[in-house]
Amino acid sequence: MQTLTTNSNFVDADARRRTEEILALVVVWCREAPERVGEVLVPDPEAEPADGWRFGRGDQGPDRLALVRQRGGHNQIAGPLELPRVSQEQLRIRSIDRETLELRNIGRRTLLVDGGEVKVSRRIREGAVVELRGQLLLLAARRPIELPALELPDSLCPEFGRPDAFGLLGESPPAWALRGQIWFMAQRDVHVLIQGPSGVGKELVAQAIHSLSSRGARPLVARNAATLPESLIDAELFGNLRDYPNPGTPERPGLVGAADRSSLLLDEIGELSHQLQAHLLRLLDSGEYQRLGEAQTRQAKLRLLAATNRPVAELKHDLAARLRLRVSVPPLAARREDIALLIPHLIRRMAGEDPLLARRFFETGDPSGHPRVDAGLVRELLGRAYPTNVRELEGALWTAMMHSVVADHSQVQAPAATDLAAGSEVDPRSLTRAQIELALAHADGVQDRAWRLLGLRNRYQLLRLLKKHGLG
Incomplete structure (x- = not known):
């Protein structure tokens, strides 16, 4: 029993070590091989040779730091980087701590850090841009030794460096974590709040959640909530009978009726006043609603996907409480x-x-x-x-x-x-x-x-x- 406990602790410690972030170097431009953009040099401090890792053309040998493609749960060795104008012995890379690397230039290609030439060596931290002049750009970024394991459908596992089936693009840890959250939410029929600043792709996330869910065979119904007129919100949401409220008015199912057995995306829901947000509460609780001019209640089996760039605290508290699953779409920063x-x-x-x-x-x-x-x-x-x-x-x-x-x-x-x-x-x-x-x-x-x-x-x-x- 003691041995099993010790082994378990060892495994847990090793797993924690591999998911703790260290300073790595990500390829962000490569003249001869643009398909290598997104690959990573991950200098594991605990396996580092005494004189640091070697990096250069070919990338072979036990003390060579190999480029890898980090996917959910495993690293794919990407193979040697053949850059004819870069020396086989170009850089020595040494970990000072988990947030600092030291680069020593020992090859013929000029080394620059943030645009300034490095004569011998330079210590770098997160955000530094490292250049082998005219050949390769590397960005210092925090990465785990391995990304956490994820079980995802093929549609969320794109070709390396390309967008997935829903247009989501990224090989960074936040991008893979977002895919994991999307898959989790897609499998659970619960109302969702999608948060994130303007321009990060909240609509793409909503479409992915819907398409991967049991409702995905039906089209997603989407509307910018900020365009719902205050005086017509009930008609827009719930619809109306023919000739109501005025003769000649056509019958409309409303957004709720159109989204029955599907998903309704209300973008910019935070732009609605608290009074207007309250119109959604009964629908979210029981699925019941009434068309204007109609006496009986109707039932809609819809899932609400609400998106906003505002803090949760600015939403009506009882609406926020009904949006049980939440995801924050990471900004470019x-x-x-x-x-x-x-x-x-x-x-x-x-x-x-x-x-x-x-x-x-x-x-x-x-x-x-x-x-x-x-x-x-x-x-x-x-x-x-x-x-x-x-x-x-x-x-x-x-x-x-x-x-x-x-x-x-x-x-x-x-x-x-x-x-x-x-x-x-x-x-x-x-x-x-x-x-x-x-x-x-x-x-x-x-x-x-x-x-x-x-x-x-x-x-x-x-x-x-x-x-x-x-x-x-």
């Missing part, structure tokens, strides 16, 4: 390494609708491949703050692509920091006639593509510029 995966994904999506961008930034013009992206752009975007998360990242990419097209670059490059900081809203007054003409030429005269390339807010800004410069 909590999974910064995933920005490097979102950049090519967003460019693919944009280029899929724009042949000019596909021809310009993809080797064969096929937007399903890997776009040509400059290391400077990735470094710049990793260092930004994103109050509106993926929406803001997408705006910054539109600006970068516009400048790259106008400057006739074959890869997406970072413009001046002041231009990139403006996101997708470029000041129309700063654009010259020559820039507008060039954007129109690259867009084959299609104005709907040209205004996006120029980084304008909408098509009407382009129309005013065309008139101003006599190009209409």
